[in-house]
Amino acid sequence: MGSRASTLLRDEEIEEIKKETGFSHSQITRLYSRFTSLDKGENGTLREDQVNFRGFMRTLAHFRPIEDNEKSKDQNGPEPLNSRSNKLHFAFRLYDLDKDDKISRDELLQVLRMMVGVNISDEQLGSIADRTIQEADQDGDSAISFTEFVKVLEKVDVEQKMSIRFLH
């Protein structure tokens, strides 16, 4: 069916998403209306990559700010999606394009190329990448593993940098 009714959010779904991501009911409905406005083709997914609403919410869940009452709550259950470690993992996966759990020099170069603009030569960029890897690399494999990545950012307030306050 092409009508919107088929993609309306059911309450059970909202509950599931709430449990998985930690968003509140109102936040989920608001984000759903955002999702549908982005979803131009009305087929329940965004773009050719077939990101459905669940995937959308899962991604956004990484950016939920860490609230104080959550910090001590659930030590036994699965780690919430917006924990520091998961946030960093998300960022790491963006660098690591071939998903081998390492950021190689080439992957770093690609990201740098996107961030730095057209006037920098490949040579200069290569040296920046080399230096970055050199700084982070501890096991000497000329690539940055997840633990090395975490270590580089240990002084940065990632919880704050990677959080959007979703207004109620």
Added chain:
Amino acid sequence: MDYQHVQVPFEITLWIMLASLAKIAFHLYNKLPSVVPESCLLIFVGLIMGGIIYGLNDKSPPVMDSDIFFLYLLPPIVLDAGYFMPSRPFFENIGTILLYAVVGTIWNVFGIGFSLYGICQVKSFHLQDISLLHNLLFGSLIAAVDPVAVLSVFEEIHVNEKLHILVFGESLLNDAVSVVLYKLFRSFCEMSTIKTVDVFAGIGKFFVVGIGGVLVGLLFGMIAAFTTRFTKNIRVIEPLFVFLYSYLSYLTAEMFHLSGIVAIIACAMGMKRYVEANISLKSHTTIKYFLKMWSSVSDTLIFIFLGVSTIGDNHEWSWSYICFTIIFCLIWRALGVLVLTFFVNRLHVNTVTSKDQFIIAYGGLRGAICFSLVFLLPEFPRKKLFIAATTVVILFTVFVQGMTIRPLVDLLDVKRKRESAPTVGEQIHIRFLDHLLAGIEDISGHWGQYYWKDKLEYFNSKYLQKFLLREYDQPKSSIVLLYEKLERKHAIELVEAGQLIHEPSHTSLLVFVDSHRSTVVVKESDSMNPDVLENIQKILSRNLYRIRRTVPAYNRHNLPGESGTAEQAKEILILRHRSLR
């Protein structure tokens, strides 16, 4: 001997000379500056001088008049603060800063004004002739907080950047608010009757004055940036342009009854980025030093006036009024900070902790502006009481609060700033996260601070830079600039240490220099020997940590980054090299 001829400049010069000598003596004892704020010292010198003058002449020492203060003494102080304001943290926290500065000041003004009026109603204090309007006028001038003296304490213990920028930004903007309110109430005083329409007109004027000031400032800032584009052949007068345009923006704004303070701040912040890219390094240094010098002199003069005027016949004492003023100042500031922070924390991810709040509230010292404004009051029967009250408040806050804040901060263990500056890796990742967050905010339909930042950056790179920068052909992002600086520093240090390694099996060392000059390039790639890597990493980690902070701390009496002459020499070498391109 013709003393009359040179009397005025001679005396002024003597005063400044005396204060500077006192400062030298002050800094000779290393421990003293950390315990006693500089303002204390200046007041003390003023007290002594006042005592001498009083003793010699047996009459009150001279006082300041309106024009001297507003036209000559205030602009350097504000320009200095505005120029050294680090833009990025300022704009990231602009909401909070505006809240504290504008709303907080208004809260303080009305709170203090009304509660003092309440006190005046009590018959036993004999204060009933002070009208509500006069109380509000007094409130508006006493609410002008000057926590810059406290910033030096922060610098000592490396308080986190956010708190630093909050206090700094607030101190700057609330001067503007205070002056506007003061002028407003003063004009009300001169009107025989005040209708409600006038009150609303006053409120409207407030906004007009502020926004108008910003526009005037930005206009002059852009013109200044444009002018410096063409100053390549006359480097010597480059600093002059910066000062002239800023001062012009202040005067123009004042001419149209807009806020000169806001104008000069907007001018300084707007032109800083482009002017610094266009002018030579020497001009840059000159500007910084002159700004510090002038603002220091202004501050000094005002505090000396304060000390001098304390001795003499300028006062009328009333225990009740004065004590209650102090109490109310403290209470209202604390309340204001508490309430505002409550709202701020609801809306922002970055919260202001209760320790931070205490520091902000307790650091509300009163300074030069209060004092000057009280002297500029129109003559009315209770003026001397106000002068006495203001003097006591300033002395109290500067001496008592100024000296005890350091131990209190140590006691509360305010969150310390990181000891080291970001490495290339960190800077890259932080920038990466910024972009990421901007994208996510776009997707989730949330227009946070990153959206406006990106829009502004886009506008900047597309239009402004082409127009205002001299060498537009090579814009470089800050990551590349930082990287180049690090590489050069590293190479220089290695050369000096005699450790420049040429063997191919070692890690790459690159020094980038302009292609017109002979380059020193030692480049290898290849696999990294773990031992050598560790060695180099040790060298790197040891050296990288000594890099200058990206956000230098503000201090009215010192230039940022003044420590370590050797380091500074190296950095000047590097920067000079860049500026020769």
